[in-house]
Amino acid sequence: MIQVSESASKKIVDMMKEDGFDAANDYVRVGVKSGGCSGLSYDLTFDKHIGENDKVFEDNNIKIAVEKKSFLYLAGTILEFSGGLNGKGFVFNNPNASRTCGCGESFSL
Numbered sequence: 001m002i003q004v005s006e007s008a009s010k011k012i013v014d015m016m017k018e019d020g021f022d023a024a025n026d027y028v029r030v031g032v033k034s035g036g037c038s039g040l041s042y043d044l045t046f047d048k049h050i051g052e053n054d055k056v057f058e059d060n061n062i063k064i065a066v067e068k069k070s071f072l073y074l075a076g077t078i079l080e081f082s083g084g085l086n087g088k089g090f091v092f093n094n095p096n097a098s099r100t101c102g103c104g105e106s107f108s109l
Helices: 006-018 068-074
Strands: 027-034 040-047 054-059 062-067 078-082 089-093 106-108
Touching: 006 062, 006 078, 027 068, 054 068, 062 068
Parallel strands: 027 062
Antiparallel strands: 027 040, 040 106, 054 062, 078 089
16 A cells, blocks of 8 residues: 655645646556666656556545555555754655665665
8 A cells, every 4th residue: 555644645636736636536546667876766746547557545535546556665664744944845755665765765585
């Protein structure tokens, strides 16, 4: 499962509205792709549809779609939103990552 913190949930709902999506019906697509300074990077988008290879979760009123291949890297991850002095953005607290880069946008296993 992938969890969504309360702060991330509020930000996601706002961003979805701005982009023409509805958090009650649409999905946050979380994935992993090759790249970044640590080898793998996170991918976060909005989607109106789920695919046959997607795992679907709901936490804090956010529907999350993850392709099964990416889920292997993301199981147990908590998606948070940080608005502090060190920068603003989504933070992936991934228990599977053995190393992360300084910006927190890429990781390795």
